[in-house]
Amino acid sequence: MNFNKETKILLLSLAITLGLVGGGIYYLFKDILPGGNQVSVNISNSANNNQSESRISAGEISLTPGDVSVAKRDGIAAFKSGKYEEAVNYFQAALQSKKNDPETLIYLNNAKIGNKKSYSIAVSIPLATEPNFALEVLRGVAQAQNEINLQGGIKNTPLKVVIASDDDRVELVKDIAQNFVKNSEILGVVGHFASDATLAAGEIYNSQQLVAISPTSSAVKISNFSPYVFRTVPSDFMAARALANYMTTKLNKKKAAIFYNSQSGYSQSLKSEFVSAVSLAGGEVSHEFDMSKPDFSAAQSIAQAQGVEVLMLAANSQLLDKGLQVIQVNQRRLPLLAGDGFYALKTLEISQGQGENMVLAVPWHLESNPGADFPQKSRQLWDADVNWRTALSYDAARALITAIETNPSRQGVQQALKSGNFAARGASGELRFANSGDRNAPVQLVQVKSQPNSRSRTGYDFELVRN
Known part of the structure; x- marks a missing residue:
């Protein structure tokens, strides 16, 4: 076979397909994109912007790439100014036009909390470089936050979520991890995405005794890496x-x-x-x-x-x-x-x-456990089916919520997760961790x-x- 000739034909076909798919995706999903006037949020994601402050937000900036609706922009402005009731109204309006935006749902729940007492967790994902996968992770965290706050919070205290965009770049990941450990309100982290990022950040979390639970990092090297690094994905x-x-x-x-x-x-x-x-x-x-x-x-x-x-x-x-x-x-x-x-x-x-x-x-498929209610609840929330990244991110957040309920301190969270009696309710049933930090679950x-x-x-x- 003439592979060079075949390669040229296939690559040309692939390029044409990519173009058609791009247009097709827009056509299929234009109904859930923000309607009306669009505005761009000028957040630099270049390699030269290494300051973690511009990559971390509880509602002050949008970290999701692309255009932002007017309602979401106004909600961010109100949140940044401390006008939380206004922010709630704007974020609710933004979700009406784009129901499957997890960043907006998190900002809405954070705005409802305002300055009231809350417990905080963080999630770090590569929003700029892997936006689709990152949003899948963010939906799991957002769903867990939304559920617990609708139930009245963790022992009547609501949960706040801080979002970071880390690009899976080791130096930026380390900078963000340092920022998290310095923020005493953060009791745990959902992240990171790539195994290399989790290992890099894990060194900092280990030395500063802050728990991180990765929903997506599966490298064998992470097993027994640190008593403060866990994961919901099998190795x-x-x-x-x-x-x-x-x-x-x-x-x-x-x-x-x-x-x-x-x-x-x-x-x-x-x-x-x-x-x-x-x-x-x-x-x-x-x-x-x-x-x-x-x-x-x-x-x-x-x-x-x-x-x-x-x-x-x-x-x-x-x-x-x-x-x-x-x-x-x-x-x-x-x-x-x-x-x-x-x-x-x-x-x-x-x-x-x-x-x-x-x-x-x-690690998970929506048909793997027909009796579980997670697929139905997530479909209702996001108006779409979810995949394993969302399910395992939900599990990571639920594990942190359960640990915080046991003891709302950094050391208490780690001790709860390490306890042989620990169990949390996840997307596909009971969630436990082995001494290695791994989850006992099949693929x-x-x-x-x-x-x-x-x-x-x-x-x-x-x-x-x-x-």
Whole structure:
């Protein structure tokens, strides 16, 4: 096969598809975008702006990229001026035009608190660099805050949420973590997003004794990293073994090629665990391709992978586009496996039929526990289905809420989470932590399937793999 010729055709097709998808997304979701006049909030997110003060807000600035409605802008101005009743009215109006904006819901709940006594937690996410994934995390935290405050708060004390936009950049993450530990009102942190960010911030949280619970950082290195760092997402050890088992038993394949990002701690962790798991199952990962290299070519890599029976995509979200190129070039010749970084609307939009039957390991799926009420409540709140990032962020916030209820101090929160008696009610049931800081929970295998009436509106959905 002439892979160079095929690559040019596929890349041209991919570029056209991206353009069409962009227009399609706007058309599909224009009804939930802020209506009327739009105004831009001039918040600098450049690499030169390293001051954490401009990246942290309880309602004083908008950290979400893009245009801001007039109502939300006026709510922010009123909040900043201490006119909390006015801010409440404006934020309520803003939510009427854009129901699925978690930042506005958090600011609304914070405005209702005003200067009254409250307990505070923070959430740190890469809003500027990974806005879609970051908003998914923020929805989980916002839902937990909204629920507890509607119930009267934590023992009659409302919960305030502080938001930070950290870009997943180590130096900025550290700066924000230092800001959090200096703010004595913050009793815990939901974050960070990438494993490298959680490890960097975790050193500061450990030395200053502030709890952080990551809903998305799965690198094995985080286990036992610090008595102050927890996570609601299972480690890559679990995901890798589930995928390796599926490859060797369900697919009955023994030889794989893996695509990863050597610059990502998460990606390297998943790669290493998958290689070990396949080897233990009697298989082999015969080829490894680093997608972060400037000369990486999906077509050339697949051409080099002679004798390979399965392709495993272990890249993080930053290299999602390169992973989608692999899917396109593969043309459904070989079975595809992937980590949770590929659980994204973009995967369904771009891969279309080429990604059908790809199997991913994820921590949670809305169909995994039919008896749980979380999917229904979240659908009602956001007017849309949510995914694992929202569910596990909700769990992280619920864990902090439960710990604060036990003892509303930093040390009390840590002791509660470490206690063998600790249990919180999460999106999919009871939530407990092992001594390592990990959550005792399995992963779910999902598969890309064609669905005429798909939830994603792409014609495809991530569906549970049934035994």
